[in-house]
Amino acid sequence: xxxxxxxxxxxxxxxxxxxxxxxxxxxxxxxxxxxxxxxxxxxxxxxxxxxxxxxxxxxxxxxxxxxxxxxxxxxxxxxxxxxxxxxxxxxxxxxxxxxxxxxxxxxxxxxxxxxxxxxxxxxxxxxxxxxxxxxxxxxxxxxxxxxxxxxxxxxxxxxxxxxxxxxxxxxxxxxxxxxxxxxxxxxxxxxxxxxxxxxxxxxxxxxxxxxxxxxxxxxxxxxxxxxxxxxxxxxxxxxxxxxxxxxxxxxxxxxxxxxxxxxxxxxxxxxxxxxxxxxxxxxxxxxxxxxxxxxxxxxxxxxxxxxxxxxxxxxxxxxxxxxxxxxxxxxxxxxxxxxxxxxxxxxxxxxxxxxxxxxxxxxxxxxxxxxxxxxxxxxxxxxxxxxxxxxxxxxxxxxxxxxxxxxxxxxxxxxxxxxxxxxxxxxxxxxxxxxxxxxxxxxxxxxxxxxxxxxxxxxxxxxxxxxxxxxxxxxxxxxxxxxxxxxxxxxxxxxxxxxxx
Amino acid sequence: xxxxxxxxxxxxxxxxxxxxxxxxxxxxxxxxxxxxxxxxxxxxxxxxxxxxxxxxxxxxxxxxxxxxxxxxxxxxxxxxxxxxxxxxxxxxxxxxxxxxxxxxxxxxxxxxxxxxxxxxxxxxxxxxxxxxxxxxxxxxxxxx
Numbered sequence: 001x002x003x004x005x006x007x008x009x010x011x012x013x014x015x016x017x018x019x020x021x022x023x024x025x026x027x028x029x030x031x032x033x034x035x036x037x038x039x040x041x042x043x044x045x046x047x048x049x050x051x052x053x054x055x056x057x058x059x060x061x062x063x064x065x066x067x068x069x070x071x072x073x074x075x076x077x078x079x080x081x082x083x084x085x086x087x088x089x090x091x092x093x094x095x096x097x098x099x100x101x102x103x104x105x106x107x108x109x110x111x112x113x114x115x116x117x118x119x120x121x122x123x124x125x126x127x128x129x130x131x132x133x134x135x136x137x138x139x140x141x142x143x144x145x146x147x148x149x150x151x152x153x154x155x156x157x158x159x160x161x162x163x164x165x166x167x168x169x170x171x172x173x174x175x176x177x178x179x180x181x182x183x184x185x186x187x188x189x190x191x192x193x194x195x196x197x198x199x200x201x202x203x204x205x206x207x208x209x210x211x212x213x214x215x216x217x218x219x220x221x222x223x224x225x226x227x228x229x230x231x232x233x234x235x236x237x238x239x240x241x242x243x244x245x246x247x248x249x250x251x252x253x254x255x256x257x258x259x260x261x262x263x264x265x266x267x268x269x270x271x272x273x274x275x276x277x278x279x280x281x282x283x284x285x286x287x288x289x290x291x292x293x294x295x296x297x298x299x300x301x302x303x304x305x306x307x308x309x310x311x312x313x314x315x316x317x318x319x320x321x322x323x324x325x326x327x328x329x330x331x332x333x334x335x336x337x338x339x340x341x342x343x344x345x346x347x348x349x350x351x352x353x354x355x356x357x358x359x360x361x362x363x364x365x366x367x368x369x370x371x372x373x374x375x376x377x378x379x380x381x382x383x384x385x386x387x388x389x390x391x392x393x394x395x396x397x398x399x400x401x402x403x404x405x406x407x408x409x410x411x412x413x414x415x416x417x418x419x420x421x422x423x424x425x426x427x428x429x430x431x432x433x434x435x436x437x438x439x440x441x442x443x444x445x446x447x448x449x450x451x452x453x454x455x456x457x458x459x460x461x462x463x464x465x466x467x468x469x470x471x472x473x474x475x476x477x478x479x480x481x482x483x484x485x486x487x488x489x490x491x492x493x494x495x496x497x498x499x500x501x
Numbered sequence: 502x503x504x505x506x507x508x509x510x511x512x513x514x515x516x517x518x519x520x521x522x523x524x525x526x527x528x529x530x531x532x533x534x535x536x537x538x539x540x541x542x543x544x545x546x547x548x549x550x551x552x553x554x555x556x557x558x559x560x561x562x563x564x565x566x567x568x569x570x571x572x573x574x575x576x577x578x579x580x581x582x583x584x585x586x587x588x589x590x591x592x593x594x595x596x597x598x599x600x601x602x603x604x605x606x607x608x609x610x611x612x613x614x615x616x617x618x619x620x621x622x623x624x625x626x627x628x629x630x631x632x633x634x635x636x637x638x639x640x641x642x643x644x645x
């Protein structure tokens with residue numbers, strides 16, 4: 001029988017001159033890397049269990065620890081990388097599908113990094129956001145195409161329901177189950193404080209979070225977990241999840257081990273049963289079917305809530321978006337291939353979907369050319385990493401963006417991409433009580449509010465630089481972008497000129 | 502008066518408070534040099550049983566039993582802080598027997614050791630509070 005031992009990917013390096021044997025690392029590592037054998041008289045570690053989440057590094061009071069990538073190597077081969085070989089060993093040993101978490105980490109182009117933002121110089125004055133008004137407030141929802149008046153000339157209000165946001169940023173769908181209660185509470189409290197919305201994801205809404213309803217998007221996904229009339233009515237908007245950027249075309253699977261008391265009640269499924277979301281909605285096989293669900297949900301909420309349809313960015317995304325814009329949906333959310341997940345098959349995550357920048361530009365162009373852009377607002381998602389990514393996304397045509405990974409990073413996530421193990425040392429992607437309590441929502445809320453407040457300042461600075469004083473004047477304003485190192489086809493799809501033009 | 506309070510709900514039992522307390526007492530500026538190969542004697546201790554944990558330190562009582570029981574007058578209340586005069590303390594440990602919270606411990610130097618809210622070292626405000634990673638220990642005004 002072949003031996004499957006693989007040398008660990010990371011090594012834990014301990015500076016014994018600084019280690020004081022306080023054993024904080026040992027107590028804080030859910031992967032049980034660190035140990036203090038009495039007879040050794042010093043801390044020892046098993047690097048093979050390390051997922052490189054930095055919990056021990058961050059809490060070590062003497063800064064005695066660091067994690068390094070192992071320099072252990074296979075014989076160099078440009079075709080058969082160490083990763084490819086390792087994955088074959090893993091699958092030959094287990095017969096299983098490889099699982100991964102968070103967004104696609106592979107080396108595909110990042111178009112945000114190949115676009116540059118304009119600034120005003122002599123002929124059009126820039127604006128100082130500290131001295132002059134600068135508006136980041138935006139409204140999401142279908143906009144009326146015509147103005148109607150009654151016989152006395154008074155305006156008839158035909159405005160469909162809108163979402164009001166203090167800045168064009170929302171927290172994307174992450175279900176209660178995939179992340180912890182404390183993570184959800186942090187997102188909800190931060191959304192309320194910031195005047196934005198967070199999204200329940202597909203796991204229903206915990207009863208003690210209903211009070212944040214005005215700042216909540218309730219999601220309806222293919223598993224329909226936790227969906228009932230009160231749930232639909234509790235939020236400010238309803239999102240139908242058709243797809244997810246990290247795993248387009250497939251469903252989800254939350255293992256029964258994570259379905260404890262509260263999650264089982266919230267999802268309305270038995271304790272310990274696997275929560276399986278089918279790949280398709282079994283009642284949606286066409287745009288007409290989607291329209292039925294959109295209107296069922298509107299009917300259930302008396303046409304008071306905008307309905308969002310979320311899709312993954314895939315090859316024919318603009319045609320799909322065109323159909324959705326005609327389905328009665330108020331908002332389309334597009335999730336790019338870098339979007340995160342709590343667990344997905346590695347091959348799907350790393351090989352399916354397209355970049356959000358291209359998908360967004362192509363959808364915006366298509367809807368404009370068909371004269372239906374005002375039917376819907378567009379939310380762009382899938383790895384928005386900074387305020388400049390937001391400015392670029394809005395200039396490409398987004399009304400708003402979703403952040404998921406960035407929000408989790410603010411809560412302490414170190415992107416070790418091991419969510420699927422359920423042993424998150426930062427208390428985020430876990431349901432183990434002793435780990436969940438590591439995320440104090442009081443701290444989490446402050447950190448999320450800090451992050452978005454900082455981003456809002458930066459967005460205002462960039463807008464001011466461009467001489468734009470309202471975020472809605474930036475939307476789809478692609479003349480504010482220039483490409484670098486892009487070929488003509490890429491520039492054409494993005495609808496931008498090359499730098500220097 | 503501001504006191505150290507403990508939120509059991511958020512205590513992770515990491516014991517960092519004990520090490521930051523011991524470090525604060527040394528008045529050193531490098532924690533590794535201060536605590537390397539030392540058995541620490543912190544003024545705050547984490548109590549743990551059956552998955553429940555919380556830190557315990559001096560409550561700085563309005564009418565402290567320790568001070569009442571002190572036979573030499575070494576324990577007194579100074580600006581609300583129950584303080585020990587190590588010159589006067591003879592190490593009889595009567596205070597340790599009397600403290601209902603178990604917040605006083607013997608010191609290597611013959612006297613007793615207790616939390617003085619870091620008023621007696623260079624840290625200025627409680628080091629355990631600053632070092633707690635989860636806001637399980639707070640320093641705040643709650644009246645009595």
